[in-house]
Amino acid sequence: MIYLYSFLFCGFICLIGQLILDNTKLTPGHITSIFVVVGAFLDTFSIYDKIIEVVGAGALVPITSFGHSLIHGALSKAQGSGFIGLLMGMFDLTASGITSAIVFTFIFTLIFKPRD
Amino acid sequence: MEKTKYEKIVNRHKPQEARSQNAFIAFVVGGIVGVIGQLLMEMYMKWLQIPQSEASVYMIVTLIFFATLFTALGFFDKWVNFAKCGLIIPITGFAHSMMSAGMEYKREGPISGIGSNVFKLAGSVILYGIVSAWFFGLLRLLVMGG
Numbered sequence: 096m097i098y099l100y101s102f103l104f105c106g107f108i109c110l111i112g113q114l115i116l117d118n119t120k121l122t123p124g125h126i127t128s129i130f131v132v133v134g135a136f137l138d139t140f141s142i143y144d145k146i147i148e149v150v151g152a153g154a155l156v157p158i159t160s161f162g163h164s165l166i167h168g169a170l171s172k173a174q175g176s177g178f179i180g181l182l183m184g185m186f187d188l189t190a191s192g193i194t195s196a197i198v199f200t201f202i203f204t205l206i207f208k209p210r211d
Numbered sequence: 212m213e214k215t216k217y218e219k220i221v222n223r224h225k226p227q228e229a230r231s232q233n234a235f236i237a238f239v240v241g242g243i244v245g246v247i248g249q250l251l252m253e254m255y256m257k258w259l260q261i262p263q264s265e266a267s268v269y270m271i272v273t274l275i276f277f278a279t280l281f282t283a284l285g286f287f288d289k290w291v292n293f294a295k296c297g298l299i300i301p302i303t304g305f306a307h308s309m310m311s312a313g314m315e316y317k318r319e320g321p322i323s324g325i326g327s328n329v330f331k332l333a334g335s336v337i338l339y340g341i342v343s344a345w346f347f348g349l350l351r352l353l354v355m356g357g
Contacts, residue, residue, distance in 0.1 A: 097249060098246050098249055098250075101242075101245040101246050101248065101249040102242035102243070102245055102246050103242065104245065105241050105242050105244060105245025105246075105248075105301065106237075106238040106239065106240075106241045106242030106245065106297075107238070107241075108241065108300055109237045109238060109240065109241025109242075109296045109297045109300045109301070110234055110237055110238040110241070110296075112237065112296035112299065112300045113233055113234045113236075113237035113238075113295055113296035113297070114234055116233075116295065116296055117230045117233055117234070118230070123295075123296070123299045123304070124332060124335050124336075126296070126299070126300070127299065127300065127304060127305070127335075127336050128335045128336055128339040128340075130300065131336050131339055131340040131343070132339055132340070132343040134340075135340060135343045135344040135347050136343070136347055138347075139347040139348075139350065139351050150245075151249050151252065152245060152248035152249035152251070152252045152267065152270060153242075153245035153246075153248070153249065155248060155252075155267050155270070155271065156244055156245050156248040156271075156274065156301045156302055157241075157245075157300050157301055157302075158300055158301070158302060158304065158305060158336065160302075161302070161305070161336065161340055162340050162343065162344060165340050165341060165344035166343075166344035166347055166348050169344055169345065169348045170348050170351065170352075173348065173352055178349070178352060181345055181348045181349060181352070182345075185341060185344065185345065191268045191271065191272060192268075192271050192272070192275060192302065192305075193337070195271075195272045195275050195276070196275050196279065196305065196306050196309055196333075197309070197329070199275060199276055199279040199280070199306070199310075200279055200306070200309045200310050200313050200329060201313070201325070201329075203279050203280060203282075203283035203310060203313075204283070204310070204313040204314060204317055204325055206283070207283040207284065207314070209314040209315065209317050209318070210285050
């Protein structure tokens with residue numbers, strides 16, 4: 096059942112993105128930035144956590160979860176160390192994604208030749 | 212003046228079918244990526260005996276690995292052109308934007324080429340993500356006390 100929820104939720108977010116892309120002049124860069132902000136906003140009231148509980152990876156795969164992880168790490172650190180914790184914990188949960196993307200990108204750019 | 216007029220005419224005659232077809236493809240492909248994520252996560256949970264919070268990290272790293280590898284091999288661009296938001300909105304789009312920027316500027320050297328251009332497209336996601344997360348986090352701390 097969780098597979099169906101994953102499919103529907105992730106597909107639905109992509110559908111919204113595609114509708115925005117086709118019907119406005121916004122570029123994919125605009126849309127991904129908007130979605131990250133939406134993800135961060137939803138987690139401000141812990142809504143996104145509940146969505147993840149229900150739909151599983153369907154909510155972790157879209158870029159909205161990037162905003163959710165940023166604020167989630169910041170807030171959990173802030174509970175221990177106050178306002179400065181917002182700055183300390185910002186990358187706690189997203190570090191793995193960003194680091195792996197940078198490392199893989201660097202290695203593959205060195206190995207493969209650009210084709211055009 | 213001429214240009215806006217032209218755009219209006221083009222927009223009026225743009226086939227409505229292509230838009231609904233694009234939306235449908237994005238929905239299906241995006242959904243499939245979500246299901247793949249869920250499959251990977253449950254596989255990692257079973258094989259490595261780890262909780263979901265750790266398995267989700269493995270899952271995200273796996274998706275990023277394949278998105279960067281397929282972009283480097285050259286055929287992921289075609290997939291993105293076909294599925295558009297179906298692959299741009301998932302984390303694969305983030306990896307793809309970094310990898311394609313890296314490949315594009317490779318010939319300008321390791322520092323001024325790859326180093327300064329890798330985040331050309333992905334940078335806005337990180338910037339607005341962090342600024343909004345900081346701002347909303349501050350609001351929540353002030354209003355709800357954490």
